[in-house]
Each structure stands twice: as C-alpha cells, then as structure tokens.
Amino acid sequence: MFKVNDNFGRLQGSYLFSEIAHRVSEYTKANPDKEIIRLGIGDVTRPLAPAVLQAIDAATQEMADAKTFMGYGPEQGYEFLRAAIRENDYAARGVEIGTGEIFVSDGSKCDTGNIQELLAADCRIGVTDPVYPVYVDTNVMAGRSGEFDEGTAKFTDITYIPTTAENGFVPALPEGKVDVMYLCSPNNPTGTAMTKEELKVWVDWANETGALILFDGAYEHFITDENVPHSIYEIDGAKTCAIEFRSFSKTAGFTGTRCAYTIVPKELMGENSKGEKVSMNAMWLRRHTTKFNGVSYIVQRGAAAVYTAEGKKQVDETIAFYLENARIIREGLERIGITAYGGVNSPYVWLKTPNDMKSWDFFDKLLSEANVVGTPGSGFGSAGEGYFRLTAFNTRENTEKAIERLANLK
Ligand SMILES: Cc1ncc(COP(=O)(O)O)c(C=O)c1O
Structure with a gap:
C-alpha cells in the first residue's frame, strides 16, 4: 500500500469554526424565534466597489x-x-x-x-x-x-x-x-x-x-x-x-x-x-x-x-464604514465596563472577558443571553484564553443592535 504523509496526523482538528457552527445551530433549533447577530466571521459583507x-x-x-x-x-x-x-x-x-x-x-x-x-x-x-x-x-x-x-x-x-x-x-x-x-x-x-x-x-x-x-x-x-x-x-x-x-x-x-x-x-x-x-x-x-x-x-x-481615483475613494469609504462599526463595538464595550483592544487599525475588536470567564463560557453566555455570536479567543491559541473576538463586518443596524444587547447582559 502506498504511504501517506504522517505529518497530517499531527494536525489538530479545525475545532473552532465547526464548534461555533454546532453551538449556534443547537441554540437556534431550540430557540427558532431568536434573531442571531453574527459578529464572529472574518469575511467582508459590503459589495465590490463600482469602479472594480x-x-x-x-x-x-x-x-x-x-x-x-x-x-x-x-x-x-x-x-x-x-x-x-x-x-x-x-x-x-x-x-x-x-x-x-x-x-x-x-x-x-x-x-x-x-x-x-x-x-x-x-x-x-x-x-x-x-x-x-x-x-x-x-x-x-x-x-x-x-x-x-x-x-x-x-x-x-x-x-x-x-x-x-x-x-x-x-x-x-x-x-x-x-x-x-x-x-x-x-x-x-x-x-x-x-x-x-x-x-x-x-x-x-x-x-x-x-x-x-x-x-x-x-x-x-x-x-x-x-x-x-x-x-x-x-x-x-x-x-x-x-x-x-x-x-x-x-x-x-x-x-x-x-x-x-x-x-x-x-x-x-x-x-x-x-x-x-x-x-x-x-x-x-x-x-x-x-x-x-x-x-x-x-x-x-x-x-x-x-x-484608480474612483476606486480609491470607493474602497476607502467601505473601510471607513467598517472602522466606524469597530468604533461602535469598542466604545460600546467600554461603556459597559468590558475592556476592549484593537478596532482602531483593524476590523477586529479583541475583548477581555469579564470576571476572567473562559472564552467558551463567554461565547455561550453571549449566544444565549444576547443572541450575538463572536469567536472565542482560545480558538487562536492558548494565550487567547480569556479573550474574545468581535468583527466589524456587519451592517450598521446589526452592529448597533448587538451592542445594545450586550449592554443588557447580566
Ligand atoms: C491574517 C490573515 N492573513 C491572510 C488571510 C487570507 O487572505 P486571502 O483572502 O487573501 O487568502 C486572512 C483571512 O482571513 C487573514 O486573517
């Protein structure tokens, strides 16, 4: 029999995003009437610029x-x-x-x-x-x-x-x-x-x-x-x-x-x-x-x-839109006493979980109490434990709504 590359056997399962999807799907099955806001994904949502x-x-x-x-x-x-x-x-x-x-x-x-x-x-x-x-x-x-x-x-x-x-x-x-x-x-x-x-x-x-x-x-x-x-x-x-x-x-x-x-x-x-x-x-x-x-x-x-001149203008407008979302997230978190980092030179806001909660416990709390999905920091490495990532790649309305819901967290 031909042999395979043993190194692949050392890879750790891509547990992070599949586990997020699993927990969200379980929650929505049990709570079909809840509207979930996803601030977990690292993918853009605005369309290509007209010049492009x-x-x-x-x-x-x-x-x-x-x-x-x-x-x-x-x-x-x-x-x-x-x-x-x-x-x-x-x-x-x-x-x-x-x-x-x-x-x-x-x-x-x-x-x-x-x-x-x-x-x-x-x-x-x-x-x-x-x-x-x-x-x-x-x-x-x-x-x-x-x-x-x-x-x-x-x-x-x-x-x-x-x-x-x-x-x-x-x-x-x-x-x-x-x-x-x-x-x-x-x-x-x-x-x-x-x-x-x-x-x-x-x-x-x-x-x-x-x-x-x-x-x-x-x-x-x-x-x-x-x-x-x-x-x-x-x-x-x-x-x-x-x-x-x-x-x-x-x-x-x-x-x-x-x-x-x-x-x-x-x-x-x-x-x-x-x-x-x-x-x-x-x-x-x-x-x-x-x-x-x-x-x-x-x-x-x-x-x-x-x-091109129009391309630059249009692309910069989209980036400014995401950065404004990031500002809303960051300042919204700070207002409710959650320490937040990033979001100034980046579409990502990295927050310290309150009371040193484990990243996945905070994920569950956010999902069940605010119906907001983010990404547990521990999924990016052990030093990410106790942190959590929110992204600015959503609509303004959803971003604002997510922050309002976070403010009502107990
Ligand atoms: C740090 C980093 N590098 C590279 C990429 C991938 O970029 P691309 O879409 O060009 O493959 C990503 C995508 O999320 C990223 O976060």
Missing part, C-alpha cells in the same frame, strides 16, 4: 472578442497590476519595490501557507500566540512542528510568543533560536498593530541573527495611526530579512473574487546546505511559475481598478 465592477465588466467583454481575448497570462501577474501596486502601495509611501519583486496570486492564505516550501525541513518556526492558524498548520504538514503536547496545547518544535494585554500585544523577541518568524500586523485576531519602533526591533533582530520574517499585512488598509507602518519595508533593513503578504480580500472586498500579492525582495538571501547564498526571489519565482498559472485577467483588471 466596471473594470471587471469591461475585461469580461474583452474576453468575448478574439481580438482582445486573453489566455494564460504571466504567472507573476500582469504588468499593469504590478505597476499599480508598485506605484500606489510602495512608491507613494517612499518605498522602492520593483515589479520583479511583486508576485500576484489568488490569496494570502495560499501564499502564507506555501511560502514555507522554500525553507529547510529543520528551520525553527516562531509564531505569536494567539495566531492565524494557517502559519502553524502548514508547518505541521511540512514536518516542522514536532508533536502536539496536550498539556500546553502547543507543538513541541514551534516557538510561541504570547501577545496579551500584559505586553500590549507586542511580541517580545524569542529567547531561543528561531529561524523564521511569522508576524501579522494589524493582527488577526487581536486587532492591534505594531508601530514602526516595535517592528524595527524585529527587523534588527532578524538581520542580526540571520532569521527570516514572514510579514502578513492582510489588514493594511485599516491602518489609521500615523506611526503604524503600512509595509514592513518602511523599516530600514527589512528588504534583507522579510517577505510581505498583501491581499485585496479585506482591502477591497475580494474574499470571493480572489486576488493578493507577495513581495520577495531581490536583496533577500537564504543559505543552502552547502553554505551558499540563494536568492529567495529566484526561488519563489521558480515555485510560483511551476505551480501556479496566474490570477484571471478579469480579476486582475478588477484589482487594478482599486488604484
């Missing part, structure tokens, strides 16, 4: 004519989109990125998951705790995790760095050796963001120790604070130690349309087993062109429209 739709429509028409029809495109993405990314997301912020360093893809989930294929099997991985689970699970699949320890709820060969209220949700540098560190800012799930100074500490650490930073900026467009960098490359020295992931998903409502990009600087070098320097850009180019055939022309035209 117009570009998609026009590109679709091009596909209908043999003279303008497009077949396979460049695997890295069309020049028109990469040039728009370079100009608007980097040059406009004083960061020089070449189009040869931009790789367009169908999502940051795939890119943050696939990037570890470039790494040696014995690289030591570091993550923050709580964490976006993709970083951990893809390294488990690749055999870098060691065993799962039920007692600590952690993998033995992964370094977890807690980010909690005690350290202001800023990860401290690791004590032992870490070769590759995943950082996500603005963070999912904590909704907090690292300042330039805080990120500089990590960039300096990586350059000094020869580590790689995998920087996930999926929520970049929600940044409102001046001192929070939009790109890790705003920090001196980042091009020699960091790969950056960006996505149109949360920026422009592309969660169902699918478009993202990854920056792999040409200066970024790794080392092979012979001690020779190897270009990470060349490796990722080889990987991308071998395993990926490009994002559809139609979708790339839609993504490029995000950078």
